[in-house]
Amino acid sequence: MQEPSVTGLVVVVVVLALASAFGWWRRHRDGRLRPVATLPVATRPDESAGATLPAALTDLGVRAGTVTLVQFSSPVCAPCRATRRVLDEVRAAVDGVHLVEVGVDEHLDLARELDIWRTPTVLVVDPAGRIAQRAAGVPAKDDLVAAVTPLLAGARR
Structure with missing residues (x-):
């Protein structure tokens, strides 16, 4: 042996x-929120708010003047369902937050433009249309509330 x-x-x-x-x-x-460095992207005027937004965000339904949580998900993603529940809880807890859910299979070109490599990914978009923070994975509700609250205060001025 x-x-x-x-x-x-x-x-x-x-x-x-x-x-x-x-x-x-x-x-x-x-699931940790991280600040985002501004990427050079194509912009488009948002007639409703008189501002200029990244074209990719405009195509997804993000409007200037609002704080928006954009979730990129896919049909076979189990954590995406948990993320959706967390985002619904944030919307219920904080007035003025809008949600946009994006299927990466339907918007693959926009996902690439916004540098989305996995699902779920959540983008926190400020009232000026800039991506302020992002999280890959299921973010914590408290972290999201802490991220959107100062953005909402800036939107109300």
Whole structure:
């Protein structure tokens, strides 16, 4: 009978350590709202508000002057249903927040333009039509409320 290889044991330990580190990192990052650097995108006038919005957001139904939560989802995405419940709770808790749900299968070109790589992804759009924050994964209700409240205060001035 042969002795177990030390090299094989080391490989197994390293793979388990890397998988655990990746799982921790993913769990820590998933659903967290992050500020967004402004990307150069095509803009289009919003006649209803007299402002200029990114064309991709206008095509999705986002209006200037409102705080909007845009959810990108797909039909086979289980976390998308949980995200929709969270967004509905935020809309019920905070007056003035609008929701737009976008199917990436129907709007793949716009998803690419907005740099959407996984579902669910939530964009927090300020009243000026800029994407203020984004989250990939299911965001926490409290984090969303904290993100939209100052934007709503700016919209009411």
